[in-house]
Amino acid sequence: MDAPPPFPNADAGRSSYSSNPYSQVPPSYSQIPSPQYGRGNQRKANGDDRLWAMLAHLSAPIAAVVSAGWLTFLGPLIVWLVKKDSSPFVRNASAGAFNFSITMALVSIIGWILSFTVVLAIIGIPMIILGSLGAIVLGIVGALKAWNGEPYTYPWQLRILS
Numbered sequence: 589m590d591a592p593p594p595f596p597n598a599d600a601g602r603s604s605y606s607s608n609p610y611s612q613v614p615p616s617y618s619q620i621p622s623p624q625y626g627r628g629n630q631r632k633a634n635g636d637d638r639l640w641a642m643l644a645h646l647s648a649p650i651a652a653v654v655s656a657g658w659l660t661f662l663g664p665l666i667v668w669l670v671k672k673d674s675s676p677f678v679r680n681a682s683a684g685a686f687n688f689s690i691t692m693a694l695v696s697i698i699g700w701i702l703s704f705t706v707v708l709a710i711i712g713i714p715m716i717i718l719g720s721l722g723a724i725v726l727g728i729v730g731a732l733k734a735w736n737g738e739p740y741t742y743p744w745q746l747r748i749l750s
Contacts, residue, residue: 633677633737638670641681641734648689649727656694657720661689668749681734683749688726690741695719 634640647663662687671678696719702712726742733740 597623606646609686633675633734634707636721637675638735638737640667640675640678642731643667644678644682644685645727645734645740649724652723652727653718657723658693660693660723661686665727665749677734677737677739681730684742684745685727685730685747687745687747689723690748691745692719692723692744694746 644664644667647667648660651663651746664682668682668686671682672735673679696716699712699715699719702708702715704712730740730742
């Protein structure tokens with residue numbers, strides 16, 4: 589049995605870019621870049637937004653000193669409740685500060701529980717100290733970033749508010 593004759597102009601539909609049709613897309617069919625999502629699309633923070641975000645970050649370390657570390661979540665929560673609908677910058681800053689404060693409170697509670705036993709006090713006491721120092725230092729770093737109009741994400745936080 590004979591093979592069928594080849595089609596006339598078999599290469600008529602191929603482009604001159606390469607022999608592999610998937611290696612290069614002709615310029616007329618190039619993809620349009622998709623819009624980026626996330627913090628890049630937010631409007632620039634004004635002076636009032638920066639002040640409220642800074643207060644949200646600083647209220648946690650101040651409350652840590654005043655209340656012996658037990659009411660650190662209260663300041664960021666109040667700022668979040670008051671300003672969550674008016675500014676995305678303040679909402680993100682106060683939610684991050686609240687989430688971080690709750691996380692550090694849990695670290696302190698676990699540290700206190702561990703410090704009641706003699707063997708685990710070696711772990712518990714450093715947890716309390718490092719958690720408290722971390723909350724104060726990172727709260728100040730967040731406040732400085734907020735004052736410059738930059739968003740700040742805490743390194744360890746349980747996502748409760750957003």
